[in-house]
Amino acid sequence: MINFSYTIWILLLPFLMFLLLGLAGHKYFPKLSGLIGTGGLAVITVLSYITAFKYFFTSEKVEGAYQKITAFNITWLQLTDKLHIDLGVLLDPISVMMLVMITTVSLMVHIYSLGYMKGEKGFERFFAFLSLFSFSMLGLVLATNIFQMYIFWELVGVSSFLLIGFYYQKPSAVRASKKAFIVTRFADLGFLIGILILSFNTRTFDFITLTDPAGAAIAQGGGIAFMGLSVMTWSMIFVFMGGVGKSAMFPFHIWLPDAMEGPTPVSALIHAATMVVAGVYLVARMFPIYAFSAPAALDVVAYVGAFSSLFAAVIACTQTDIKRVLAYSTMSQIGYMMLALGVSGYGGHAGLGYMASMFHLFTHAMFKALLFLGAGAIIHAVHTNYMTEMGGLRKYLPITHMTFLIACLTIAGIPPLSGFFSKDEILAAAFHNNKLLFAVEYAVAGLTAFYMFRLYFSIFWGKDTHYHHTPHEAPATMTIPLIVLAIGSVFTGLIPFNELVTSDGKVFETELELIVAIPSVLIGLLGIGIAIVMYRKESEIPDKLAATFKYGYKWAYNKFYMDELYFFVTNKIIFRYISEPVAWFDRHIVDGTMNAIASVTQSVSFRIRGFQSGQLQKYAFVFVTGAIMLAILFIYLWK
Amino acid sequence: MNTGIPIQYFLILATIMFFTGVYGFLTRRNLITILMSVELILNSVNINFLAFNRYLYPNKLEGMFFSLFVIAVAAAEAAVAIAIIINIYRRFTTINVEDVNEMKF
Numbered sequence: 001m002i003n004f005s006y007t008i009w010i011l012l013l014p015f016l017m018f019l020l021l022g023l024a025g026h027k028y029f030p031k032l033s034g035l036i037g038t039g040g041l042a043v044i045t046v047l048s049y050i051t052a053f054k055y056f057f058t059s060e061k062v063e064g065a066y067q068k069i070t071a072f073n074i075t076w077l078q079l080t081d082k083l084h085i086d087l088g089v090l091l092d093p094i095s096v097m098m099l100v101m102i103t104t105v106s107l108m109v110h111i112y113s114l115g116y117m118k119g120e121k122g123f124e125r126f127f128a129f130l131s132l133f134s135f136s137m138l139g140l141v142l143a144t145n146i147f148q149m150y151i152f153w154e155l156v157g158v159s160s161f162l163l164i165g166f167y168y169q170k171p172s173a174v175r176a177s178k179k180a181f182i183v184t185r186f187a188d189l190g191f192l193i194g195i196l197i198l199s200f201n202t203r204t205f206d207f208i209t210l211t212d213p214a215g216a217a218i219a220q221g222g223g224i225a226f227m228g229l230s231v232m233t234w235s236m237i238f239v240f241m242g243g244v245g246k247s248a249m250f251p252f253h254i255w256l257p258d259a260m261e262g263p264t265p266v267s268a269l270i271h272a273a274t275m276v277v278a279g280v281y282l283v284a285r286m287f288p289i290y291a292f293s294a295p296a297a298l299d300v301v302a303y304v305g306a307f308s309s310l311f312a313a314v315i316a317c318t319q320t321d322i323k324r325v326l327a328y329s330t331m332s333q334i335g336y337m338m339l340a341l342g343v344s345g346y347g348g349h350a351g352l353g354y355m356a357s358m359f360h361l362f363t364h365a366m367f368k369a370l371l372f373l374g375a376g377a378i379i380h381a382v383h384t385n386y387m388t389e390m391g392g393l394r395k396y397l398p399i400t401h402m403t404f405l406i407a408c409l410t411i412a413g414i415p416p417l418s419g420f421f422s423k424d425e426i427l428a429a430a431f432h433n434n435k436l437l438f439a440v441e442y443a444v445a446g447l448t449a450f451y452m453f454r455l456y457f458s459i460f461w462g463k464d465t466h467y468h469h470t471p472h473e474a475p476a477t478m479t480i481p482l483i484v485l486a487i488g489s490v491f492t493g494l495i496p497f498n499e500l501v502t503s504d505g506k507v508f509e510t511e512l513e514l515i516v517a518i519p520s521v522l523i524g525l526l527g528i529g530i531a532i533v534m535y536r537k538e539s540e541i542p543d544k545l546a547a548t549f550k551y552g553y554k555w556a557y558n559k560f561y562m563d564e565l566y567f568f569v570t571n572k573i574i575f576r577y578i579s580e581p582v583a584w585f586d587r588h589i590v591d592g593t594m595n596a597i598a599s600v601t602q603s604v605s606f607r608i609r610g611f612q613s614g615q616l617q618k619y620a621f622v623f624v625t626g627a628i629m630l631a632i633l634f635i636y637l638w639k
Numbered sequence: 640m641n642t643g644i645p646i647q648y649f650l651i652l653a654t655i656m657f658f659t660g661v662y663g664f665l666t667r668r669n670l671i672t673i674l675m676s677v678e679l680i681l682n683s684v685n686i687n688f689l690a691f692n693r694y695l696y697p698n699k700l701e702g703m704f705f706s707l708f709v710i711a712v713a714a715a716e717a718a719v720a721i722a723i724i725i726n727i728y729r730r731f732t733t734i735n736v737e738d739v740n741e742m743k744f
Contacts, residue, residue: 609744610744612743612744613740613743613744614739614740614741614742614743615736615737615740615743616736616739616740617664617665617666617736617737620664620665621665624661624665
């Protein structure tokens with residue numbers, strides 16, 4: 001039995017970095033804090049690689065399946081004799097994979113931020129928050145029980161809030177961070193309700209007990225029914241609601257585009273590679289329960305994922321802010337991952353969707369982080385976010401150009417890059433299970449290729465814009481992560497996920513299905529081709545198309561008016577008819593009662609104090625009257 | 640001595656004097672007049688005691704002794720009261736009882 005208890009340091013080290021940089025960074029080492037944070041993260045990256053190597057290649061397999069290993073577990077809160085909240089580290093294929101991915105991307109973002117955030121006012125604060133985020137995300141991924149996951153889930157939300165609102169003096173950034181936190185917090189309410197229903201019925205929080213396919217938790221699943229669905233289905237749907245918020249699926253996606261107000265490394269780390277996949281990870285973690293006890297909830301997952309990816313892809317075709325295009329692209333790709341989980345079964349070849357989802361999660365992290373960091377390099381060079389003000393940058397930013405091109409080809413699904421393999425597996429899983437969703441995702445693949453290459457050509461080709469000062473290539477600290485991530489994007493497609501990360505831990509055979517692969521490559525090439533025609537050189541086709549489909553364009557450009565809808569519902573309906581009456585009640589009736597009690601007391605006391613008038617004869621009068629009454633009482637009425 | 644004065648006459652007299660004294664105490668404004676009312680009350684009580692002594696316990700003298708005490712105490716109390724009134728005059732320059740009302744809320 002290998003000793004994995006050192007893995008607790010993977011969690012604790014970023015937390016200590018956060019405390020150190022947060023408390024002492026500003027005063028004692030403002031310039032050095034970047035290196036300290038990066039150093040800590042490099043250590044845990046090495047530790048995670050060692051853990052991954054040991055786990056995947058040397059740990060014992062039972063019946064050919066990877067085992068879930070609890071590396072460390074302490075009981076934090078004992079609620080009843082069987083129910084307790086622990087804090088610990090759980091190692092299983094998906095958590096080790098996530099460990100590798102999170103630490104790698106986080107390390108790249110740390111190195112990049114050394115260059116990008118150099119000279120900024122809150123430099124040490126930034127690295128402290130990045131360490132806090134790494135700690136929270138790792139805690140979420142390595143959680144041994146669902147309540148620990150919830151605690152770290154909320155912590156990730158807090159880190160995201162702090163990082164989006166990093167430029168806290170900018171009102172739009174503050175608004176965006178509030179929006180992100182409130183929307184995800186509202187979704188987390190659903191998550192909590194789901195946890196409570198689940199643990200009430202299964203009497204445990206622990207993942208290993210809950211997700212054991214032969215165990216009692218899943219067996220008693222379909223028991224009680226409420227409004228047509230079993231209790232487990234309801235709890236899984238509520239749990240998924242938390243995932244919808246955190247992963248920016250429709251309808252809780254509104255915070256993700258606004259979250260681009262944060263610095264670009266934040267967007268790369270949190271809103272592309274790690275935090276937004278927390279919802280996917282949650283569904284994957286609870287997958288045995290979904291597959292066996294709550295298949296209706298899996299349908300919800302699949303349809304929400306597919307709809308979100310189509311919705312986001314359409315909007316991304318019209319956006320002009322490069323970071324927002326990438327944000328909607330993230331939403332779309334996460335929709336792919338949710339879809340893949342939704343159409344998946346459990347065990348062997350039926351678990352193709354599960355494996356494909358995790359595979360796509362891994363490759364997506366690489367190329368999306370690369371895209372965002374590249375966008376950061378571009379913004380750093382030309383000081384604008386809008387692609388309408390860019391063009392012809394391939395001459396000035398060679399390394400950024402090459403890596404960005406590799407990432408765009410990857411996301412479009414061109415072989416032999418990694419995106420082709422992972423997207424192809426998802427399309428194959430959808431093709432075998434639900435033809436409608438396959439058709440939707442196929443269309444989205446074409447749209448993805450189109451809008452990514454629209455982005456690429458508008459920035460690097462298109463019109464030859466004259467810049468105020470010549471854009472210069474980013475410094476080495478920024479280009480080295482780009483190169484590393486580009487290498488990752490190219491080669492991670494060769495990792496045999498079907499042997500490492502599957503729904504039941506066992507190996508299953510997959511082969512390249514040409515019936516799915518060839519059409520997906522073709523539609524990707526079609527999308528690229530259309531983008532070449534429209535955007536490679538300056539042309540009038542985009543404007544003419546926008547004018548032809550005036551309403552479609554307007555609706556897509558305005559994000560289908562979702563923000564306006566939310567504002568309408570909250571301001572005009574909820575605030576006016578619910579909040580304001582409640583506030584009125586609180587101010588007038590509750591406070592009014594208190595004030596009335598006080599003022600009645602005051603007026604009564606004012607009357608009573610008239611008895612102490614200081615006038616002797618009044619006192620004597622009262623005395624005499626009292627004496628006479630007592631005399632009457634004793635003489636005549638005493639029995 | 641076949642017919643003495645019935646006791647009721649003494650008691651009614653004492654009662655009228657008592658309530659006259661009480662009325663005077665409660666109504667008069669001058670402090671010295673209030674003192675005079677108090678003396679009236681004390682005297683009425685004395686008459687009461689003597690009447691009961693004579694009619695109920697003719698051989699005994701406790702009622703008369705008590706009346707002597709009351710007279711003595713009344714004299715002492717009048718002395719103290721005059722001292723207080725002099726002090727009040729020094730403080731307030733008036734002996735109108737309605738003006739002596741500082742010990743109030």
